[in-house]
Amino acid sequence: MKALEAKVVVLGTQGVGKTSIVVRYVGKIFSKKVSPTIGSSFFTFKMTVDNYRVKLQLWDTAGQERFRSMAPMYYRKANAAFIVYDITSYESFDSVKSWVEELKKNVDAPLVICVLGNKCDLAEQRQVPLDEGVQFAASIGALFFETSALKNEGIEEAFLRLSLALISLSQSAPNCGLLVKDYDSSRRKSADIVTVPPSLKVLQDKIAEEDEEEFEEREPAKNGGCC
Amino acid sequence: MATSLHSNQISAGQEHAPGGSQNPVLVTKDSYEELEEDLSLDVDQSRPRHASGVIAEIVESRQHSEVDSNQNNAAVDYPATDQQVKGITADTNHLSLGDGQLTDESEVFVEEEEQRLRSGSVLQTVEKTKPAVVEEDIHSAAWKKHKKHIFILSEAGKPIYSRYGNEDKLVTLMGVIQALMSFVQDDKDSLRSVVAGGHLIVFLLRQPLMLVAASSTGESQQQLFLQLRYMYNQILSVLTHTQLNRIFEQRRNYDLRRLLSGTERFLNSLADLMDSDPCFLLTAVRGLPLDNTVRDVIGQSMQSAKVKDLVFAILIADGQLVTLVHMKKYILHPADLHLVINLLKASTSFETSDSWVPLCLPNFDSSGYLYSHISYLDDSPACLLLMTVDQMAFKEMENCKQKILEKLKKHNCLAAIKDSVKRGSYTCQEVGISELRHFLYKNKSTAQFTAPSWGAPYSDPAEQERLFSLYRFVHQKVHNPARPLKILFYVGSHESALGWITSGFELYAVFSPLTTKQVAILAVNKILKWIKKEEERLFILNPPEY
Ligand SMILES: Nc1nc2c(ncn2[C@@H]2O[C@H](COP(=O)(O)OP(=O)(O)O)[C@@H](O)[C@H]2O)c(=O)[nH]1
Ligand SMILES: [Mg+2]
Numbered sequence: 001m002k003a004l005e006a007k008v009v010v011l012g013t014q015g016v017g018k019t020s021i022v023v024r025y026v027g028k029i030f031s032k033k034v035s036p037t038i039g040s041s042f043f044t045f046k047m048t049v050d051n052y053r054v055k056l057q058l059w060d061t062a063g064q065e066r067f068r069s070m071a072p073m074y075y076r077k078a079n080a081a082f083i084v085y086d087i088t089s090y091e092s093f094d095s096v097k098s099w100v101e102e103l104k105k106n107v108d109a110p111l112v113i114c115v116l117g118n119k120c121d122l123a124e125q126r127q128v129p130l131d132e133g134v135q136f137a138a139s140i141g142a143l144f145f146e147t148s149a150l151k152n153e154g155i156e157e158a159f160l161r162l163s164l165a166l167i168s169l170s171q172s173a174p175n176c177g178l179l180v181k182d183y184d185s186s187r188r189k190s191a192d193i194v195t196v197p198p199s200l201k202v203l204q205d206k207i208a209e210e211d212e213e214e215f216e217e218r219e220p221a222k223n224g225g226c227c
Numbered sequence: 228m229a230t231s232l233h234s235n236q237i238s239a240g241q242e243h244a245p246g247g248s249q250n251p252v253l254v255t256k257d258s259y260e261e262l263e264e265d266l267s268l269d270v271d272q273s274r275p276r277h278a279s280g281v282i283a284e285i286v287e288s289r290q291h292s293e294v295d296s297n298q299n300n301a302a303v304d305y306p307a308t309d310q311q312v313k314g315i316t317a318d319t320n321h322l323s324l325g326d327g328q329l330t331d332e333s334e335v336f337v338e339e340e341e342q343r344l345r346s347g348s349v350l351q352t353v354e355k356t357k358p359a360v361v362e363e364d365i366h367s368a369a370w371k372k373h374k375k376h377i378f379i380l381s382e383a384g385k386p387i388y389s390r391y392g393n394e395d396k397l398v399t400l401m402g403v404i405q406a407l408m409s410f411v412q413d414d415k416d417s418l419r420s421v422v423a424g425g426h427l428i429v430f431l432l433r434q435p436l437m438l439v440a441a442s443s444t445g446e447s448q449q450q451l452f453l454q455l456r457y458m459y460n461q462i463l464s465v466l467t468h469t470q471l472n473r474i475f476e477q478r479r480n481y482d483l484r485r486l487l488s489g490t491e492r493f494l495n496s497l498a499d500l501m502d503s504d505p506c507f508l509l510t511a512v513r514g515l516p517l518d519n520t521v522r523d524v525i526g527q528s529m530q531s532a533k534v535k536d537l538v539f540a541i542l543i544a545d546g547q548l549v550t551l552v553h554m555k556k557y558i559l560h561p562a563d564l565h566l567v568i569n570l571l572k573a574s575t576s577f578e579t580s581d582s583w584v585p586l587c588l589p590n591f592d593s594s595g596y597l598y599s600h601i602s603y604l605d606d607s608p609a610c611l612l613l614m615t616v617d618q619m620a621f622k623e624m625e626n627c628k629q630k631i632l633e634k635l636k637k638h639n640c641l642a643a644i645k646d647s648v649k650r651g652s653y654t655c656q657e658v659g660i661s662e663l664r665h666f667l668y669k670n671k672s673t674a675q676f677t678a679p680s681w682g683a684p685y686s687d688p689a690e691q692e693r694l695f696s697l698y699r700f701v702h703q704k705v706h707n708p709a710r711p712l713k714i715l716f717y718v719g720s721h722e723s724a725l726g727w728i729t730s731g732f733e734l735y736a737v738f739s740p741l742t743t744k745q746v747a748i749l750a751v752n753k754i755l756k757w758i759k760k761e762e763e764r765l766f767i768l769n770p771p772e773y
Contacts, residue, residue: 014488014489019576019579023579027579033575034576034579035574035575035576036489036492036574036576037576037582038489038570038574038576038577038582038584039582039583039584039585039599040582040583040584041576041579041580041581041582041583042580042581042582042583042621042625043580060580062489064488064489065485065486065488066465066466066470066486066487067585069585069596069618070583070585070618072618072619073583073618073619073621076619
């Protein structure tokens with residue numbers, strides 16, 4: 001078994017749902033109260049894919065213009081990028097192109113790009129046709145998924161496929177800067193398996209309380225296990 | 228007689244003020260002096276106001292030490308406060324502030340409520356900034372009823388922020404303000420304030436921005452200026468002065484809201500906090516009550532985890548300072564710390580994960596950012612901020628945080644912090660003075676303050692607001708630049724209050740309405756004794772340095 005460690009940046013205009021996607025994936029929850037990211041937030045996530053122990057360091061960025069000065073920090077040694085837009089905002093889709101350009105300008109090593117069209121639950125307000133997203137992603141050689149953090153759609157798959165792409169990148173381009181080590185799975189500590197960070201546990205509890213209070217019908221969260 | 232008593236008092240105040248320290252953890256310069264200096268710059272725009280260049284200095288010294296790592300660049304002189312206050316002893320007998328000091332014969336200015344009402348400073352309650360849903364415009368009754376408006380606009384008159392209502396709908400008003408200000412400015416004399424329709428309107432020009440407060444709260448021009456300055460600094464903390472200037476040099480007509488997007492919540496929260504938290508009024512920081520041995524362990528843990536280029540390590544819980552470690556040469560200004568506290572108050576984003584945020588601390592260096600690793604430790608209310616000049620140093624800060632976290636957990640410090648936050652501040656009853664209802668005490672040599680919790684009769688928020696405006700009133704009286712008073716005794720129908728300023732401290736105490744001056748004077752001396760007894764728990768007296 002091998003261990004692979006990768007840095008993944010999450011880019012896109014403010015409000016498209018970057019934090020919601022990451023929190024959904026890492027914490028298995030959706031919170032309406034996720035507050036706008038300031039600067040950037042850092043999450044780690046571990047999973048086992050295809051005989052690899054994959055550790056993702058996720059950099060969730062604010063997406064605001066004034067934080068562009070932080071870009072060098074995000075891009076340095078990045079191995080993969082999620083670029084997120086909101087299917088109900090054509091503007092957010094337009095800006096995906098500038099994020100791609102900026103990535104290309106700042107990262108020399110080959111990297112995996114995954115474009116996400118988020119909020120696909122809001123189909124009736126759609127402004128970006130599915131086709132356009134697919135074609136654009138294909139034109140830059142990126143993975144593509146439509147997702148909904150709210151309904152937990154497409155997110156498990158996107159992370160899984162991104163991880164697989166990272167694994168094959170590490171095999172095809174050994175010098176791409178991806179950190180690969182041998183991994184002794186028997187040495188695996190039980191603490192390793194717990195991937196939800198304590199801070200998100202608190203949020204989980206809060207949401208559980210809110211839901212009890214609110215009596216609101218909620219989508220049955222598909223709890224796609226990944227370890 | 229009275230005068231000699233006063234000078235006596237002053238020296239006593241400086242040396243023995245409870246909660247004093249020779250090693251201040253924060254900058255202690257009086258904010259009202261600062262304000263005067265600051266405003267005098269308005270007229271003379273040629274003198275630089277900003278950019279201490281501290282960040283450049285740190286970066287430079289780092290590069291220097293990289294070239295010659297043998298040279299110990301840490302051997303810089305510590306700004307000498309040492310000779311100032313020698314020989315403070317913790318001995319309570321030394322506290323000669325006792326009964327002999329502030330006596331009945333001291334020159335105490337007494338103000339009756341009637342005078343106060345006549346002078347126009349009517350007590351009014353404050354309100355919270357809009358829940359954003361309701362859009363108000365300038366003609367709506369609700370909009371006009373707000374007690375304190377705050378507007379920010381560019382020199383070209385472009386709206387940037389309005390505390391209430393959508394600033395877009397206030398374009399006309401902004402235009403009028405802009406015209407007024409530039410008119411007076413052409414006269415080489417900047418417009419300071421106007422009284423109109425029961426409102427005091429205060430103007431602050433901070434090129435390239437203009438800030439305006441229109442208030443019917445009875446606050447003084449100075450108090451409003453200080454608040455506008457905080458709002459201005461909040462904008463700088465997001466953009467830096469350098470960036471702000473560059474933008475408007477390139478495009479005079481720039482719509483700053485684009486760049487500030489998301490900052491509105493911090494401005495709103497700051498405006499609300501200033502209407503309810505005495506720390507702004509006092510330019511002081513509240514320490515989290517903690518056993519001093521626990522606080523020392525925390526300080527040492529933070530100090531021993533030091534990494535390169537770490538300028539400040541700050542631990543905050545529930546808006547109160549647990550402790551702070553700073554690079555030997557650089558001290559944090561309380562007003563900068565207030566912005567940090569506001570940042571944590573206004574966003575829950577930091578609770579979900581570790582964050583990496585560029586923050587400009589305008590009093591420290593308005594020209595650049597300190598990069599801040601922000602994290603809540605485990606699921607405790609303790610938030611750790613590690614601030615460095617190196618924007619790439621996230622990993623180093625992350626490791627530093629881990630080390631600190633392990634140590635704090637090992638010594639059960641997080642549990643102690645949690646307990647203290649849960650317990651809240653002490654009650655006024657604990658102080659053991661029957662007539663006393665509430666007080667604020669600021670030690671000037673540390674820029675820290677202490678206050679009991681809002682117990683009865685101030686459990687109700689409306690009563691708290693009333694009390695807060697009473698504090699503002701007394702504060703304004705003792706700080707009046709035209710006629711500064713050392714001591715003020717105020718008699719009102721709800722309560723009586725005493726304000727007392729020495730060179731070492733400021734004390735504001737509130738009593739039941741029938742309390743006489745003599746009783747109040749006895750009581751404040753008892754308060755001082757009590758604080759002296761508790762000072763190690765309430766104040767951060769020996770902050771470690773890097
Ligand atoms: N309907 C819907 N709303 C979403 C979805 N993802 C996020 N949101 C909402 O979009 C807003 C912005 O989300 P946030 O995660 O903060 O966006 P970020 O700025 O890109 O990190 C919030 O109000 C979320 O509740 C989604 O999949 N569907
Ligand atoms: Mg976000």
